[in-house]
Amino acid sequence: MEKITIYHGSDHIVxxxxxxxxxxxxxxxxxxxxxxxxxxxxEWANRNTMAGYANKYQFDGRNLKILDxxxxxxxxxxxxAILMHHRNLTxxxxxxxxxxxxxxEKNFYINVQEYDVVIGYRADDAYFxxxxxxxxxxxxxxxxxxxxxxxxxxxxxxxxxEKAFSKIKYLTSIPSEQVFYERYQxxxxxxxxxxxxxxxxxxxxxxxxIDDLIKEYDQRH
Numbered sequence: 001m002e003k004i005t006i007y008h009g010s011d012h013i014v015x016x017x018x019x020x021x022x023x024x025x026x027x028x029x030x031x032x033x034x035x036x037x038x039x040x041x042x043e044w045a046n047r048n049t050m051a052g053y054a055n056k057y058q059f060d061g062r063n064l065k066i067l068d069x070x071x072x073x074x075x076x077x078x079x080x081a082i083l084m085h086h087r088n089l090t091x092x093x094x095x096x097x098x099x100x101x102x103x104x105e106k107n108f109y110i111n112v113q114e115y116d117v118v119i120g121y122r123a124d125d126a127y128f129x130x131x132x133x134x135x136x137x138x139x140x141x142x143x144x145x146x147x148x149x150x151x152x153x154x155x156x157x158x159x160x161x162e163k164a165f166s167k168i169k170y171l172t173s174i175p176s177e178q179v180f181y182e183r184y185q186x187x188x189x190x191x192x193x194x195x196x197x198x199x200x201x202x203x204x205x206x207x208x209x210i211d212d213l214i215k216e217y218d219q220r221h
Contacts, residue, residue, distance in 0.1 A: 001061025001117070005171075006034040006157055008055045009044030013173040015055070019165040025088035028118045032159040032168070034059075039183075040154060042176035044124075047184045053173040059159070060167040067112060069120035070155065074110075076145045077213075080131050081108035083123055097135050103214050116164040122156045129195045138199055140207035 008014055017032045024030050035041050038054055045052025069079050081104035094101065112118050123131055130147055133139045159165055208216075 001064065001066055003058060003060045003062070004036060006036055006057050006059045007038055007041030008032065008034045008057070009041035009046075009052060009176070010055060011045060011049055011052045013053050013055060015170045015173070017057075017159070017165060017168055017170075019162045025086055027083055027086060027123055027156070028112045028120065028158045028160070029086045030160075031112075031118070032165065033122075034157045034159065035155070036157065038174070039180070042174070042180040043184045043187070045176040046178070046181040047124075050178045050181050052176040052180075054176055055173045056171045058169040058171060059157075060169075061117060061164075064116035064161075064164055064167070065114070066117045066119065067110065067115040069118065075108070076141070077104065077108040078110055079121060080104055080134060080144070082110060082112060082120075083131055084135065085109055087123075087128075100135055100137070100210050100214065103210075103217070107217065112158075112160060116159075116161040118158040118160055120156065120158070122154045124154075127154070127191055129191070133195065133199060134210060137209045137211050139202045140205065140209050141213060142207045143198060143202060 008017070020030070022030050022032065026033060034057070035044070038056075041054035042052070045054055068074075069082075084101055084104060089097075130139070130144065134141070134144045159168065
């Protein structure tokens with residue numbers, strides 16, 4: 001990865017990203033979550049308020065160990081396994097999906113803490129239903145793969161290691177206009193409608209779901 005411009009959407013100015021600070025239950029665990037899209041950063045900044053900032057940085061990704069989950073050598077199941085490892089599911093969900101979670105962890109989980117940077121898809125509040133529908137065996141692996149490769153979830157660049165944090169150079173903070181709050185809310189409504197459409201479409205389809213995949217793995221091993 002060469003030098004690139006990245007943005008971090010926030011309700012405040014972040015002139016000095018701090019290593020070791022953040023939410024352990026984000027998509028890829030503890031890290032600094034960014035995007036190469038100014039508009040996406042503004043939308044993220046305004047998701048809960050009418051005002052925010054797209055903090056702009058130059059990032060030197062040379063000589064860093066990078067996990068790019070958008071590379072074709074990885075599958076949607078790697079992404080799901082990482083996501084479910086970090087997300088803060090309820091005890092009921094952990095219990096109900098125990099076998100499926102253990103299957104994903106055993107066969108597809110990748111420890112992102114072994115990398116400096118992770119590039120992958122995001123599952124914010126607007127899109128988290130997709131992986132949850134998959135985990136509850138309601139949508140097929142094929143459908144999730146389709147959503148994943150089309151990029152409907154949005155792509156993010158996550159700065160993980162202390163070494164990578166040292167490669168971030170703050171440039172400026174760009175105020176996010178009120179229209180981006182409306183854009184986020186519209187996207188969320190559209191996502192909700194799409195979730196329901198997919199759920200109904202998938203009810204009577206025979207494409208393999210996660211339980212079918214587990215059964216196949218059990219038979220082979």
